[in-house]
Amino acid sequence: MAAVARVRKSSLHNALEGLALTATLQSFPTFAAAAFLLKLVGITTWSAIPASPSSSSSSRSPMRCLQ
Numbered sequence: 001m002a003a004v005a006r007v008r009k010s011s012l013h014n015a016l017e018g019l020a021l022t023a024t025l026q027s028f029p030t031f032a033a034a035a036f037l038l039k040l041v042g043i044t045t046w047s048a049i050p051a052s053p054s055s056s057s058s059s060r061s062p063m064r065c066l067q
Contacts, residue, residue, distance in 0.1 A: 009017075
């Protein structure tokens with residue numbers, strides 16, 4: 001049977017590790033619920049920029065935005 005090495009950790013290291021684990025494990029259900037709701041609603045892309053319907057040169061014209 002392998003012996004377990006005992007390493008002393010400072011109280012600051014212990015507190016930081018506890019804080020990181022607590023934040024991670026408590027935020028996971030919120031993230032999972034948000035992802036589930038987005039999937040349920042039907043949002044499939046995370047991009048804020050809509051995809052262009054065509055890549056023709058006329059739709060890329062700077063003047064087209066001013067019209």
